Amino acid sequence: MPKYPNIFSTGEPFATYVGKYYIQEKNYKQALKFLNIGYKINPYIGRTEFYKHLIAKETGKNDSAYFYAKKALDIRPRNKDYYIEAINTAIILKDTTGIIRIHNIYTQYNDYPEVWINTSSALNQSGYNHKKLISFISDGLKKFPNDSLLIERKKIFEKDIFENQAILFFNNSNYDKALQSYKKALNKDPNNVFLIQNIGICFYNLKQYLNAISYLKKTLISPNLKDGKSEYLLGMSYFFIKNKENCCKYLNLAKDKNYGNAQEILRQECQ
Structure with missing residues (x-):
């Protein structure tokens, strides 16, 4: 229908929307066909990459899902949905370096305490070193020194360090040192x-x-x-x-x- 515009007022092509509905019907072959058409019309909003990420995610292709989620965020680094999907996919692959990169991209445009909380949770779930985790939260507190959630999150991570130390001491029958570490942990979580x-x-x-x-x-x-x-x-x-x-x-x-x-x-x- 050449006499009519082929995109919504948001800039998203109608073809991309067709691809989205094919995804909901789990007809991924047709979805990809229309997503690629939409990409040719407007490759600047990251929607094609975002929906390809969803297809890969739903079909268990985690590496591809991660690739497209990061690509969508690179195109539209302000987009919260892209940030969340990229972070969540990074957790599956336990890519702590990637999580830090995603965080740095997004916080150039949207920097507020909730983002630091979300990223720290992702790092923690991905097995990030606890001392580095505390350092990360401390960087957030430099920007938002009075945020109660960040303050509490730091206490929790510090508690975990002391508790892990205590468990090691206890398992080696070093009860004196275990006691001191447990007391330090209790100071963080009374x-x-x-x-x-x-x-x-x-x-x-x-x-x-x-x-x-x-x-x-x-x-x-x-x-x-x-x-x-x-x-x-x-x-x-x-x-x-x-x-x-x-x-x-x-x-x-x-x-x-x-x-x-x-x-x-x-x-x-x-x-």
């Missing part, structure tokens, strides 16, 4: 009941039973700890400081949750 419990466990292994009792009691009201471990360790802590009444009280609670050998110790000590 209400984390799992960290509180692990600090109590470290004190228990160090035979500092009063300290163990102090921390383990804090975990009893948590709905996230249901296995009876805290109750068992409390009972054993009281056993070692020769407080039979509390020993039997908490071992009974552990027994009710079927934890470990609580029932056997009860039989021996609390008859």
Whole structure:
């Protein structure tokens, strides 16, 4: 129909829209045919690349999906949809270098805290080094020093570093160093009941039973700890400081949750 315009007011060719609807019908051969027609009419808006990315994504061709998503963003670096699709595809391939590149392209035009949060999440999911991750968030905080979400995100990543250190120390029976790392992690996430419990466990292994009792009691009201471990360790802590009444009280609670050998110790000590 040569007497009529062949694009919408947005600049997107009608042919590209036809390709889009063929994608929805999963007729990818016809979709590609019309997407290529649309590209010849207007190659400057990245829609052909974006829809080819969707086709590749839906057919499990992740490398091709990534190629077209990045190409769309290169054409229209301000476009939020292109940024999100490029980032999400990079996560699948765990391309942390690519994620940083995508971030840098997009933030030249759209730089706000949410972008830093999204990119940091993508890096984290892709196995980015935690120290580099904290450095990345710190760069964001230089631009947005009062943003509460960025501040909280940095605390979470710092907590993860200390917690990972603690796990390594604990697995090597280095309970003193594990304790210090768990305490540092707790400073970043003060209400984390799992960290509180692990600090109590470290004190228990160090035979500092009063300290163990102090921390383990804090975990009893948590709905996230249901296995009876805290109750068992409390009972054993009281056993070692020769407080039979509390020993039997908490071992009974552990027994009710079927934890470990609580029932056997009860039989021996609390008859």
